Amino acid sequence: MVLDNIEQLLEKYENGQTTLKEEAQLKDYFSQETVAPHLGHYKAIFGYYLVNQQEAFTKTLPLQTKKKINFKWLSVAAAVVLMVGIYFNKPNEDVITDQDRLAYNQAKSYLELVSKALNKGTTQVGYLDALNKAGTHVDYLKEMENPIGRILKINNQ
Amino acid sequence: MTQSEFLKIVTPFKDKVFRLAKRLLVSREEAEDATQEVLLKLWRNKGQIENYKNVEAFSMTMTKNFCLDKLKSKQSQNLKIVHNNYQDHTVALQKQIELNDSMQWVAKIIQDLPEQQKLVVQLRDIEQYDFDEIAKMLDMNPTAVRVALSRARKIIREKLTSTHNYGVR
Numbered sequence: 001m002v003l004d005n006i007e008q009l010l011e012k013y014e015n016g017q018t019t020l021k022e023e024a025q026l027k028d029y030f031s032q033e034t035v036a037p038h039l040g041h042y043k044a045i046f047g048y049y050l051v052n053q054q055e056a057f058t059k060t061l062p063l064q065t066k067k068k069i070n071f072k073w074l075s076v077a078a079a080v081v082l083m084v085g086i087y088f089n090k091p092n093e094d095v096i097t098d099q100d101r102l103a104y105n106q107a108k109s110y111l112e113l114v115s116k117a118l119n120k121g122t123t124q125v126g127y128l129d130a131l132n133k134a135g136t137h138v139d140y141l142k143e144m145e146n147p148i149g150r151i152l153k154i155n156n157q
Numbered sequence: 158m159t160q161s162e163f164l165k166i167v168t169p170f171k172d173k174v175f176r177l178a179k180r181l182l183v184s185r186e187e188a189e190d191a192t193q194e195v196l197l198k199l200w201r202n203k204g205q206i207e208n209y210k211n212v213e214a215f216s217m218t219m220t221k222n223f224c225l226d227k228l229k230s231k232q233s234q235n236l237k238i239v240h241n242n243y244q245d246h247t248v249a250l251q252k253q254i255e256l257n258d259s260m261q262w263v264a265k266i267i268q269d270l271p272e273q274q275k276l277v278v279q280l281r282d283i284e285q286y287d288f289d290e291i292a293k294m295l296d297m298n299p300t301a302v303r304v305a306l307s308r309a310r311k312i313i314r315e316k317l318t319s320t321h322n323y324g325v326r
Contacts, residue, residue: 014314016307020285041317044259049282051260057175059189063160063200 002029003036010042158203166206167196170213173284174220180279181224183268191227195220217294221276228272259317266316273297274309281306 006029012018013026029035030046174195179188195216199206209215267278273295280291281302292299 014307014310016303016310020287023282023285041259041314044317045263045313048260048263052176052283055176055179056172057189057192059193061164061193061196061200063163063197 006036006039010039158206163200163203163206166212167199167216170216171196173213174216176283177217177220177276177279178224180267180275180283181221181272182227187227191220191224195223211293214290214294217280218296221295225272262317262320263313266313270309270312274305274312277302277305278309278313282310 006026009018009022009026013023018026026042027046027050030039030043031050035043171192175188175192178191178195179185182188182191198219199212199216206212267275270278276295277291280286280294281288286294288299288302291297291302295302297305
């Protein structure tokens with residue numbers, strides 16, 4: 001009786017007409033120790049399916065939560081920062097106090113004093129010009145040598 | 158969306174994604190990589206996850222496409238022989254999942270099925286989705302799914318009985 005039922009189910013099974021429930025029934029039957037000998041090969045088939053249902057994925061998943069930095073946007077951000085920096089970084093106009101003015105005037109007068117003294121020094125050095133003039137006068141002595149040379153030439157002849 | 162929320166959504170079906178990938182790619186390592194890739198793609202688009210009607214079905218479709226693409230690129234690289242010769246050593250290593258000899262025959266027969274039938278068998282007989290869901294995942298109509306499934310089931314049974322009759326066992 002049970003065997004009849006199973007054989008019927010097997011026929012339906014091969015035609016692809018069994019429901020999942022009926023297929024479970026078949027799997028149940030063929031997972032028994034003893035089945036009808038002429039259906040022995042089905043035991044292997046259903047046994048294989050049952051065994052294969054238990055295989056599991058054991059590898060771990062490397063799930064990254066960190067987002068990669070997008071360098072395209074990084075450059076945009078850098079440009080914006082640069083522009084903002086230039087805009088707000090205009091040199092400040094300092095307020096000039098009386099004290100600053102006093103220091104400025106003092107420094108100016110000292111510098112004038114130094115330059116006056118320096119000018120005095122340079123006028124005295126100006127006498128050196130006379131020395132140069134004298135030097136040029138001495139150059140005329142060379143012209144004396146030329147005629148002397150000529151006279152010597154004539155003597156040798 | 159935080160990591161734990163994402164994992165809560167993904168955990169119920171991540172094994173199914175993995176098994177589907179393994180059905181298509183055969184090697185466990187490759188299937189793991191594919192699963193990771195698919196789940197990370199989901200994670201990257203986590204903002205849109207609420208817009209998907211059915212995240213699970215969507216992921217399965219994504220997995221199918223990803224694996225088929227991978228197989229295609231492999232074929233174009235002439236690595237087909239390598240792939241077909243691949244032996245899944247982990248099956249032997251995993252003692253809790255001990256397949257006996259005839260179960261290995263089933264595995265081999267399913268591996269030789271055309272890709273569409275492979276997918277249908279995986280989704281129906283192992284993952285137990287109903288026909289409408291499978292149709293949506295594979296972008297087929299439900300009757301086509303039914304036909305493909307029936308064909309695949311018959312092929313599996315026929316090949317298995319013929320190997321038995323030749324006295325392999």
